[in-house]
Amino acid sequence: MRATFVLVPGAxxxxxxxxxxxxxxxxxxxxxxxxxxxxxxxxxxxEQYTQTVLDATAGRSGGPLVVVGQSMGGLTAPLVCTRVQTELLVLLNAMVPRPGETGGAWWTATGHEQARAEAARAHGWPLDDDDAFLHDVPPEVAATAPTPFAQSGTPFAEPWPLRAWPDTPTRVLAGRDDRFFPVAFQRRVAGDRLGLPVEELPGGHLVALSRPAELADRLVGFLSALSVAGR
Incomplete structure (x- = not known):
């Protein structure tokens, strides 16, 4: 099935x-x-983030729409699904907000810092942001990254505006080697907040850079399975 995948990045x-x-x-x-x-x-x-995504989808050629939100993109991707017909929402190593919760409060509310530290101790990972994001990204790929990666705090200060999760089929996908959002942490958050399981694939937090072929297979597979099941 031909679809349009709308890819919403993180911070x-x-x-x-x-x-x-x-x-x-x-x-x-x-x-x-x-x-x-x-x-x-x-x-x-x-609101501006959501509108930017909507504007980017305006010229699409048709077919089902799949919205993929990575990391901080989990704040925006569900909002998009309330404004345009969406076949599937995929949360990829993503934040899962609650109604009225700010992105800034999310970190403490989910126990992220403790979960990350516990995973680092258990696996012998350095508690270092460069390692957490880039440990499995090929150096030649990381070297092409545009700079600087500025991120305003404004979206983190706003209460998440929906009263409930959108009525869109949702899949939660996690890199089993993610050192920033450890997979056990993602399982707990997705279970507590959405009642959904987490599906895993190889790769870290930036899996679209480290394992693009495996990620593409999984995304296309999600859509195919949804089509077979008839939603």
């Missing part, structure tokens, strides 16, 4: 994050729209 808001995944999805017969968010604009909040 820093760069479409570049998806540059290895886009050709993989296209090779599998789908279209892909990688979105640049106004991450460096202190006047831009969740």
């Amino acid at each position: 820093g808001g760069r479409a570049w994050y998806w540059h290895r995944l886009v050709p993989e999805l296209e090779a599998r017969g789908s279209a892909a729209v990688a979105v640049d968010l106004p991450a460096g604009d202190d006047d831009a909040g969740l």
Whole structure:
């Protein structure tokens, strides 16, 4: 089934994050729209982020729409699903907000810091952000990253505006090697907040950079399974 995958990045808001995944999805017969968010604009909040994604989808050629939100993109992706007909929402190593919760409060409310520290001790990982994000990204790929990755705090200060999760089929996908959002942490958050299981694939927090082919297979597979099941 040909679909359009709308790819919402995490903090820093760069479409570049998806540059290895886009050709993989296209090779599998789908279209892909990688979105640049106004991450460096202190006047831009969740409404502006949502509208930016909607504007990026306006010229799509048709077929089912799949919205993929990575990391901080989990704040925006569900909002998009309330504004445009969406076949599937995929949370990829993503934040899962509650109604009225700010992105800033999410970290404490979920116990992220403790969960990350416990996973680092258990696995012998350094508690270092560069390692957490880049440990499995090929150095030659990381070297092409645009700089700087500025991220305004404005979207983190706003209460998440929905009263409930959107009525869109949702899948939660986690890199089993994620050192920033450890997979056990993601399982707990997705279970507590959405009542959903987490499906795993190899790769870390930036799995679209480290394992784009495996990620594309999983995304296309989600859509195919949904089509067979008739939703």
